[in-house]
Amino acid sequence: MNAPASTVMPASQEAPAVVEAADLSLTFQTNDGPVHALADVDLAIGKGEFVSFIGPSGCGKTTFLRVIADLEQPTAGSISVNGMSPSEARQSRAYGYVFQAAALYPWRTIERNVALPLEIMGLSKTEQRERVARTLELVNLTGFEKKFPWQLSGGMQQRASIARALAFDADLLLMDEPFGALDEIVRDHLNEQLLELWARTEKTICFVTHSIPEAVYLSTKIVVMSPRPGRVTDVIESTLPRERPLDIRESSEFLKIAHRVREGLRAGHSYDD
Amino acid sequence: MSKYLPVLTILAGIVAVWYVGVYVMNAPFQQKLNERAGAEPTFVEFVGQTMSQPKPTLPAPHQVAVNFFENTFLRKVTSGRSLVYHSWVTLSSTLLGFLFGTVLGILIAVGIVHVLALDRSLMPWIIASQTIPILALAPMIVVVFAAIGLTGLIPKALISTYLSFFPVAVGMVKGLRSPETAYLDLMHTYNASRSDVFWKLRLPASVPFLFASMKVAVAASLVGAIVGELPTGAVAGIGAKLLGGSYYSQTIDIFAALVAGSIVAVLLVTTVGFVGRMTERAMGVRPA
Structure with missing residues (x-):
């Protein structure tokens, strides 16, 4: 067994990997015996990539994201985030995290929700105001500063939560099924906006989803996972151009990648139950 | 209508x-x-x-009504027969006790939520404290404090405190622990300190719980203040009025005092409810 969570140097000498996992395993001890949420995951995520994690429930895609975010501790193997341990990366505020539910604090207005991480990081009021305005503009929520979360639609709430994750300019954005609870029309719209935002900010994005079209449309790299134990069955480098209008989803290129994702999911026996 | x-x-x-x-x-x-x-x-x-x-x-309702009207509106508020005077005496000790009780309850809850040793040890004692009949305890509190030269408002208020800290402590523990995992995880990803988590998450999240338990606590405080006046030979207050009435079989007076007590209770609970609603509105809660 490897020492848990030790720092791994990036393999390649050019662009250093933002996230690098080697033989990463995580086993939860439950009353029904051990659950292997992640088993021997090897993965490198380069700077500026848009990586989707796709797989059925229990395949460990959310767990992997939470390990990167230092919200779960691996039981074996190693992982580095920006060349540091996840804990150090978290302490240096290396990433922004977007949860499945918007998780906006209901007693704070939209601008104060976005300002929350900035307050905790001790930024000056003027700096806070400036950054809140900038990030709200980035997610097209200018004009909604003084609204409370319940006054916004689900899609707008999720955009506010993305703004909150962007507000402190971390280079890595971790998104855990951010659009899973939204209807398809809103989701299409937000996917388009997210790509636009990614192009503008050049962030590295890790995106958990269980929608094949969403994964293919958004990603430069698709990680297909399967459950029991949670492991990576396929890593697909997308051949789609970075510039992606919504109708690219009807192109044969798109359908070819989607097919390969579906094959990967099937290979992982994820349709068995 | x-x-x-x-x-x-x-x-x-x-x-x-x-x-x-x-x-x-x-x-x-x-x-x-x-x-x-x-x-x-x-x-x-x-x-x-x-x-x-x-x-x-x-006594018949109209007798009580006449007595209540006379002793409330037709007497000088400084008069020993004025219900306004007696209500004020009881109210002042109720409010002081309620204030102490709320602060104590919040402090206990903060301790329980943040210190594992207190979490493990304190709750059984708090619950045990409430199983002792206040009627048995009230005279002892008054006597003990009188022995160290403390009489009047403070011992009475402490009886109110004894009854009112409990619902606040229990409600606040629940309130401070109410934030969902995602809210707490979010704080973790920001590398937030415990004080940030407390001030920016746990405390605001606990506000609805605080006001719900304060409503119970303020009513308990009033009971405490009245009970505190009973065994002590207090000369003023709704409790004293009740006791005096029963000595001299002034049943109409007793009922009028009870009415006064209920009105004070309604006013207190309504006021706490109103302040709670105002606070929640200021905090952006969706109007019902």
Whole structure:
């Protein structure tokens, strides 16, 4: 067994990997015996990539994201985030995290929700105001500063939560099924906006989803996972151009990648139950 | 109007039952009086007599109403017979005790949520404290404090504190622990300190719980203040008024004092509820 969570140097000498996992395993001890949420995951995520994690429930895609975010501790193997341990990366505020539910604090207005991480990081009021305005503009929520979360639609709430994750300019954005609870029309719209935002900010994005079209449309790299134990069955480098209008989803290129994702999911026996 | 109709119907029912009770309870004594005096009133006269005794077993609603009106509005508030005066005495110790109790309850809850040792050890004692009848405890508190030269408002207020810290402590523990995992995880990803988590998450999240338990606590405080006046020979306050009434069989006075007490209770609970609603509105809670 490897020492848990030790720092791994990036393999390649050019662009250093933002996230690098080697033989990463995580086993939860439950009353029904051990659950292997992640088993021997090897993965490198380069700077500026848009990586989707796709797989059925229990395949460990959310767990992997939470390990990167230092919200779960691996039981074996190693992982580095920006060349540091996840804990150090978290302490240096290396990433922004977007949860499945918007998780906006209901007693704070939209601008104060976005300002929350900035307050905790001790930024000056003027700096806070400036950054809140900038990030709200980035997610097209200018004009909604003084609204409370319940006054916004689900899609707008999720955009506010993305703004909150962007507000402190971390280079890595971790998104855990951010659009899973939204209807398809809103989701299409937000996917388009997210790509636009990614192009503008050049962030590295890790995106958990269980929608094949969403994964293919958004990603430069698709990680297909399967459950029991949670492991990576396929890593697909997308051949789609970075510039992606919504109708690219009807192109044969798109359908070819989607097919390969579906094959990967099937290979992982994820349709068995 | 349709909102008040059910309430008024119930009220009318209660008053009707009360009047029947007045007749039943006061009739035997009135009969004896009439026999001794050799009077033979008609039934209507007799019913009237049962409802106008000076020291009835059960006073009639209108007797209580007249007594309450006279002692509330027709007396100087500095007078020893004024219900306003007595209510104020009780109210002041209620408020002081409630203030102490709320602060104590919040401090205990903060301790329980943040210190594992307190979490493991404190709750059983807090619950045990509430199983002791306050009637047994109140005289001891008063006597102990009198022995160290502390009399008057403070011992009475401490009895209120004893009753009111409990609901606040229990409600606040629940409130401070109410934030969902995602909210706490979010704080973790920001590398937030415990004080940030407390001030920016746990405390605001606990506000609805705080006001719900403060409503219970303020009513308990009032009970505490009244009970605190009973065994101590207090000369003023609603409790003193109740005790004095029972010494001299002034049943009408007792009922009037009870009415005064209920009105104070309603005012207190309504005020706490109102402040709670205002606070929540200021915090952006969706209006119901």
